[in-house]
Amino acid sequence: MARRAGSRRILIAALALFGASTLGSIALAATTPKPPFITEHFTRLPCNKNTTIGLEGCAEDHLLKADARLNQQVATVFELFRTHAQKLEFVTAETSWFAFRKDDCRSLAAIYEGGSIAPLAYAECEVRDDVARSADLHSFYVELTQGDNVNVPPWP
Numbered sequence: 001m002a003r004r005a006g007s008r009r010i011l012i013a014a015l016a017l018f019g020a021s022t023l024g025s026i027a028l029a030a031t032t033p034k035p036p037f038i039t040e041h042f043t044r045l046p047c048n049k050n051t052t053i054g055l056e057g058c059a060e061d062h063l064l065k066a067d068a069r070l071n072q073q074v075a076t077v078f079e080l081f082r083t084h085a086q087k088l089e090f091v092t093a094e095t096s097w098f099a100f101r102k103d104d105c106r107s108l109a110a111i112y113e114g115g116s117i118a119p120l121a122y123a124e125c126e127v128r129d130d131v132a133r134s135a136d137l138h139s140f141y142v143e144l145t146q147g148d149n150v151n152v153p154p155w156p
Contacts, residue, residue: 033087035078036094038067038130052116059123066130072156073137079153080144101129 048054081087105125112118145152
């Protein structure tokens with residue numbers, strides 16, 4: 001029991017000294033990085049362009065397609081990095097981008113708070129952000145493959 005209390009004190013002291021994000025980065029650096037993929041957590045609605053809920057279902061369909069394409073692109077770019085450190089930096093950037101997308105779209109949907117259009121605005125915003133991130137990832141791909149004509153995976 002005393003050992004456990006001592007471990008807690010060390011953890012609390014480390015959190016106070018370094019902060020939770022630094023310790024999270026240290027833990028991430030100790031693991032083998034994997035490309036971060038978007039996974040949606042909603043019950044899919046049927047697409048129907050004649051109702052608001054149906055329009056939300058259509059937006060969800062677009063979002064799932066955009067997410068799938070983005071996940072393929074993330075995997076392609078991730079594999080082009082040569083070092084562990086480069087992969088970690090990319091994972092950190094993608095994780096930050098996921099948080100940005102969520103916050104960005106929440107702020108847009110807040111304009112319609114309480115209304116039936118809010119979830120539709122949120123989903124459409126996520127699709128727009130995915131398209132913008134796709135363009136960023138393509139630029140990254142071009143930089144990473146510049147001058148390398150051998151073993152370069154095609155852009156998805």
